[in-house]
Amino acid sequence: MSEPTELNELTGLTGGPTGPAVTVIGLGRMGTPIAVAFLDAGYTVTVWNRTTARAEPLVARGAVLADTVTEAVAASPLVIAPLLDHDAVRQALGPATAALRGRTLVNLANSTPERARELSAWAVGHGASYLDGAMMALPQTVATPIGFFLYSGSPDAFATYRTELEVMAPAHHFGADPGTAEIHDLAVLGVGYAALAGFLHAAAVLDSVGTPPQVLAPLAARWLHGMAEFLPELAREAGSGAYAEGVSTIDLNRAAVDGLVDLSDSRGIAADVHAPLKALLDRRAADGHGQDSFSSVFELLRAQPASPAD
Ligand SMILES: NC(=O)c1ccc[n+]([C@@H]2O[C@H](COP(=O)([O-])OP(=O)(O)OC[C@H]3O[C@@H](n4cnc5c(N)ncnc54)[C@H](OP(=O)(O)O)[C@@H]3O)[C@@H](O)[C@H]2O)c1
Known part of the structure; x- marks a missing residue:
């Protein structure tokens, strides 16, 4: 995918990525194994993190560390954001809104359906396609058959980037309403919490x-x-x-x-x-x-x- 001209001027980049490329914004407990999964799958992986030092192990494995979040967004057609929460997404990507045009933003922060819709409207308003994702996984189950991710939002974006999304985990799409993945996430989390609470009660009985x-x-x-x-x-x-x-x-x-x-x-x-x-x-x-x-x-x-x- 080629870069829009004004974006090249904005970032100083002279062209788009030459191979399959993704950007990962947020290199915490989930973002790091996600970036590793793309590196292992042979992608050109551009990374950005508020605390730059967290990117060092990934750079040692071949990731490209962007100097600015704008440069990170501009580097790939697909921008994956496993940040802490929706406020962190807005704060991290706030300076890069001009670069969002033509990109697909995949927000992987846990949230509520309402906030997912709000973030979708913000991203779409800046010319991006938007997918909201919920990670039914732990850091150690990213890119394994155990973890799975739920998505909602742009059906076209899901179809276009399904291969990339499946690098992280088996991917399930629940429709165009961006809030739907969060509803499914919370419902399925509830199944787990009921079982875990039952386990702790049983532990108290046996104690x-x-x-x-x-x-x-x-x-x-x-x-x-x-x-x-x-x-x-x-x-x-x-x-x-x-x-x-x-x-x-x-x-x-x-x-x-x-x-x-x-x-x-x-x-x-x-x-x-x-x-x-x-x-x-x-x-x-x-x-x-x-x-x-x-x-x-x-x-x-x-x-x-x-x-x-x-
Ligand atoms: N950990 C799990 O087991 C797990 C499982 C499923 C889903 N999740 C969900 O996945 C999301 C990420 O979780 P995580 O465990 O990876 O969290 P984490 O380890 O605490 O990482 C949070 C990331 O968000 C960044 N961040 C936080 N506030 C920011 C801000 N205001 N501006 C810019 N960057 C900011 C952090 O940057 P710094 O490095 O600079 O702090 C870091 O990259 C959360 O929504 C969580 O609920 C987590």
């Missing part, structure tokens, strides 16, 4: 009998693998509203969760993690749905349609 968390970890991991296998069935039931044939009823699970809360109470262990689920199961049973599948809790959680009076 009361002298069993260390290290013994629990492999048992819990094995159980979670089994639970993961159950997700498609849960999804099918919640998606169709067909709760009558489920193998695991509200009443059955209510007894189990009651037992968990009672055990906690009797040993002075906080039951805060499971008390909300107990309340939901109690409500479902009180409403006459005790023989429905566990998945029917979905009916209490989903947003209710507004009544005509609202």
Whole structure:
């Protein structure tokens, strides 16, 4: 892709990158392995970071350190920004708005749907295409089959740069609304937090009998693998509203969760993690749905349609 003439004047660059090129702005815990992944994949990688010293190991591996953020943005058609948050994106890229024209900006900072839309409008207003990304990964799982990234925003940009995006992680696009990736990110994070909070409660239960968390970890991991296998069935039931044939009823699970809360109470262990689920199961049973599948809790959680009076 060739550089616009005014941009060459602005940056002093005389031409665009000759091979596949990406720019990575922000070389923190996530930005560094992302830049490494592109270097390993043979890309020309231009980097910029507020704290320049963080770029040194990457330069030693072949990255090009831009003197200014404007030069970094101008260097590649695809600009990837794994910065701390949206304010950091605005602050870092603020001096480089003229260089954004014709570029595709991929914002990888965690945020909210509203702020993603706001940042998209800002980038598009400066002539860039915009993708909002959410990294379902840890630094060590970037560019491995374990991590995956969620995107929303320009479908054309996603199609154009899919190959580049897949260098970082398997890439999933959720539509043109730039806020959608953040909604999916938060929802999936919630699945993980519920499991991790359950693990910490279990550790507290076993601590009361002298069993260390290290013994629990492999048992819990094995159980979670089994639970993961159950997700498609849960999804099918919640998606169709067909709760009558489920193998695991509200009443059955209510007894189990009651037992968990009672055990906690009797040993002075906080039951805060499971008390909300107990309340939901109690409500479902009180409403006459005790023989429905566990998945029917979905009916209490989903947003209710507004009544005509609202
Ligand atoms: N770490 C994880 O496990 C993980 C996993 C998934 C998603 N995430 C998300 O990924 C994003 C980046 O996380 P991270 O762990 O890589 O963070 P990090 O290690 O703290 O790095 C933050 C980056 O943002 C830069 N930065 C912060 N404020 C700035 C500002 N005002 N102007 C310019 N640059 C600024 C930092 O520059 P300096 O080097 O100059 O400080 C650094 O390059 C976050 O939104 C995080 O929630 C992280």
